[in-house]
Amino acid sequence: MELQRTLKLWHIVVIGLGYMAPMAVFDTYGIVSEETGGHVPAAYALTLLAILFTASSYGKMVRVYPTAGSAYAYARNTIHPYAGFLVGWAALLDYLFLPMINALLTGIYLSAVFPEIPAWIWIVGFVLFITALNLLKVKITASVNTFLVLFQIVVVILFAALAVKGLMNGQGVGEVFTAQPFYAPDMSIPALLVGASILCFAFLGFDAVSTLTEETVDPEKNTPRAIILVAMIGGLLFMTASYFTQSLFPDVSVFEDPEGASPEIALFIGGKVFQLVFLSAALSSTLASGLVSLTSVTRLLYAMGRDSYLPRKFFGYVHPKTGTPVYNVLFIGCISLIALKLDLVTATSFINFGALIAFTFVNLSVIIHYIFKKKQRSFGDYMRYLVAPLIGAGFVAYIWTHLDRHSMTLGLIWTAVGVVYLIYLVAVAKRDVKKIQMDDSGN
Template sequence: MEHLQRNLRARHIRFLALGSAIGTGLFYGSASAIQLAGPAVILAYIIGGAAVYMVMRALGEMAVRQPVSGSFGRYARDNLGPLAGFLTGWTYILEMVIVCLADVTAFGIYMGFWFPEVPQWIWVLGIVMLICGLNLCNVKVFGEMEFWLALIKIVAIGAMIVGGTVILFLGVKMNGEHASGLSNLWSHGGFLPHGVGGLIASFAVVMFAYGGVEIIGITGGEAQNPDKVIPKAINAVPARILLFYVLTMCVLMAIFPWTGIDGQGSPFVQIFSGLGIQSAAAILNLIVISAAISAINSNIFGAGRMMYGMAEQGQAPRIFAATSRHGVPWVTVLFMAGALLGGVVLNYLIPENVFVIIASIATFATVWVWLMILLSQVAMRRRLSAEEVRALKFKVPLWPVGPALAIAFMLFVIGVLGYMEDTRVALYVGAGWVLLMSAAWYVRVKPNAAAVLAEEASGA
């Protein structure tokens, strides 16, 4: 049997994480976060970014010490127990499938902007076939495609920040009525217009926007020089994401009062329109299409590699470990294609409502995976000897306070999901998923788990 090949370079991995975390959560989702918290959403992005950075450092400590396929699913199994590994791996796969369904649906909607007469499901079918075909190629092809797609998004954000700064310095009035200036950050009801409650409510949107950066850990089994590449990627990406989100929010709300962002479209359209670009909608459409393709591409990769790793551990059907001569787990790609074809059916049956239906669960899955990463790192560190701790090449900062605060924050976000009426359904579905998969573990997987562990031990 062929194995995964180490063909992902540093720039591939760095832009893969950027591409996963900078997408529709920023281009469109930021509007609803601004409505909930007002200018205080800047603080929410800073707090959330700090917590996610701690997640990434915890993942990095484990990935550098043990760069394996399956990543945090494997780490949860080794440090928290087989059931925790099973739940973590399959919850991540659920997260990727849900986000992929949302993004393929979004792609169909975006293409409808230019071709309204073409049925939405046709675009969805076309993009599923294209992306899955590319994922069957050598992983280097995947890395190159993701590099350029992520670059388009980053350039677009950079152009918005530069253009917004020009508007601020020139004192341009947006649409001839709204004066730009930093005072807009506190002049319309204050920095906390909806109080602390509004700030807390925004975390559900903010944390979902950061989802995807954990894919860096998935690349450990295919990265060249993982002990050097992964630390560099982790140290660079969170700071850049924080810069993109926080600086973008500051510029947006300084140029255009937060009260004028209605959530009906993207705040980016307002910025491009304010610059006098008449084709703002068309330009944005091109950008969000690249963002959607990028997200679909990286999520199929992440889910497929997680299934491959779980198959090796006996926690998924063994056939998922089959690889092509290019070192690609081709069965997992076909599985994801089958799951996404369900999106084609949904787009055919209910094209108007499908996006809202399939996107409501992803926040729970994302935060659950992050929580398991943090708990796995804590459990690993506690069982290591003092000598083994000193030998770690990429240690978590602020140990043990930093991870403890991040764990408390993730539990807090899950509590927010249950407290807010609009997001409560995500908690219900998430709890049902955990119970269902736990039952599957005890009925189907646990009887075979001992044999798999014994086989690993004999191989070692």
């Protein structure tokens, strides 16, 4: 039994946006505003411009390998099976911990409203909810995610409307339309790049889209479109929300806690009622992100299980009625309960390393496949298949220099475990993984 192609373009666009969590813009606002000297929208614009080169590389590789697995499949078939395994293994680190992070955030949000209820109840309830939905057909998961994402977008629009009202009443900079958040004579490009290195992980939704390629109708056309649409729509939402936030709060020193300013922002702009609506949208953000991140990781595990890097009977199994990898869903649901023993700082330190590995190898895969294997070497080909991926890889290289030390350390340890496991497969279990190759159609 294989995965079923049932998702349309709008399904995977909304799934990608759910992964990106539009409300996250308010959680990082205080930190990035301090780093950029009050130019968060400019940092988002720069991040979007840079990340589009890598998003374009994903789109190019999807057309070649329209299959589950994303960066794992591209590196495996383009560079080397072992390289593919290690890319997939590294990406698993991010995917495994993102549902946990969302579970922890849900516990924090709801405990603030209902302090008499233990946080562990919210965490367990969250994990059971996203696990149960993922056991159903993927279109059902997509439909629930659509509602959660649309609610977040409505709240962002409401926030913008309230911000306009406040600016017209003389709050903040006192101007509805001002270039200040995007440009100022004393604006520092290095500071913007530091901000971009923080914000780039807000755009991971297009990677989640690519993991669902094998369940997408006409993936060679729809998945590349969705990847670009997710990046563009998400970027527009982020820039709009941060523009009005920056206009209202040009100086983050007014916040008691700049690193967790979102409740103060909501209270200031709309009072207690809007703060409650804002909290509901933040909760829907964690639900949507947790829901689709669990979907994504189960598809990556399925691809690696089908290729026998992981036990095939378990990880490569698809339920004949629902068309979902149910064993993987239950496995990740159990793993996500580790959140009961983690704190948010520890959990977040595990992510980002795998995303950068994936970004790097997808850009390299484009160059190797089109320039070296297919020998497409006209001037236009060089611009599309060499220069553009190199720009994407260059931005990723810059982010590597700003990666949190704990993320780097834990990522390298995780990679070392993967290397040992790969050696076991090849040298001890005598698994000839080189023979398990897919053709260009993904079959």
